[in-house]
Amino acid sequence: MRVVFAGTPEPALPALEAVADSAHELVGVVTRPDAPAGRGRKLTASPVGARAEALGVPVLKPEHPRDPEFHAALRALEPDCCAVVAYGALLPQSALDIPPHGWVNLHFSVLPAWRGAAPVQHAIWAGDEVTGATTFRLVKELDAGPTYGLMTERIRPGDTAGDLLARLAEGGAGLLVATLDGIADGSLEEREQGTDGVTFAPKITVEDARVDWSEPAMGVDRRVRACTPAPGAWTTYDGERVKLGPLSPADGALPPGELLVGKNAVAVGTGSAAMRLGLVKAFGKKEMPAADWARGLRIEPGARFV
Incomplete structure (x- = not known):
């Protein structure tokens, strides 16, 4: 054809x-x-x-x-x-x-x-x-x-x-x-779509991609992965927007959005279990591992994402 x-x-x-x-x-x-x-x-x-x-x-x-x-x-x-x-x-x-x-x-x-x-x-x-x-x-x-x-x-x-x-x-x-x-x-025939199971997938906006730290860890994980690479999941720290790559499970629990900085990792609280941050991109900066980002800001105990 x-x-x-x-x-x-x-x-x-x-x-x-x-x-x-x-x-x-x-x-x-x-x-x-x-x-x-x-x-x-x-x-x-x-x-x-x-x-x-x-x-x-x-x-x-x-x-x-x-x-x-x-x-x-x-x-x-x-x-x-x-x-x-x-x-x-x-x-x-x-x-x-x-x-x-x-x-x-x-x-x-x-x-x-x-x-x-x-x-x-x-x-x-x-x-x-x-x-x-x-x-x-x-x-x-x-x-x-x-x-x-x-x-x-x-x-x-x-x-x-x-x-x-x-x-x-x-x-x-x-x-x-x-x-x-x-x-x-001529070997292929059309088949009408059924009406059962219809769901819709509208475009995901930048505002949709903002992480809600009160959600359970599973919900946070799905939102971030669904929005990677575009439009890019994000949150704010100290009034500045921060883009986030996929997260992974961490030990323990923290209040939603609260950050815990370790030597080689940064954990964040959700509505259930804590999660470990992956790559982070602050406004105007290059993407970097979360531990490097945290060291550069000298994050204090009790600091949190909003």
Whole structure:
């Protein structure tokens, strides 16, 4: 089939590479417009856009996918099917109707669980033991289209959202190509999603990522891992924001948010057991082990995160 690939961030790259290496003809790529990045805020292509240009594939970067100019450019590529992985914008019906075989989305959950922008983060935060990836045909309703195939992946105890997403991106790339193969040869049938077990995964905001030290240790651990690497879990110390990496169990208990500085470790209290801090990044500083951060501040007994 003639395939157009739509995607934007780094987790979409394994799928882009898999489609490019498949028996299908990659005739174009759709991605979000170049955006300011780095200290100089220079306009920079998305990871998918940059890779597509390196592959020599035509790249479309519509300001909005409802733009008539985009529709005309997409029609000119004559795609049989469009594959989508984390594109980052809602596609109108007028765009969905262009390819004869529709738009096939690779979504990083086992649908109908965790429909929405942040399925991996919400699966970790909720304490799910298993998640996965699903291919489905895009429809107007959010992540509600009929499904083609799925894979499952166990969520490991120490997984961050970044760890889990990386594994799903690699495994999901093969699932996406297998789905395109099945559509092309007619061996794959759509299955309507059930209505039982529908859950939603809205984007996690910076405010969502603020640690609530009154939560039990398990809740603190899940929040931090779900928000790593983005948007980044955080708290405040002495009025300044401090970003936190994943934590680990510590001995004993402390009042919520209270810090206990040892020779080589820093413990913090939660609503249940104490936890040991991992990497810490103070405002304007480099990321460092918590013990180094604490030594630099000469934290006094009884000091706490808020």
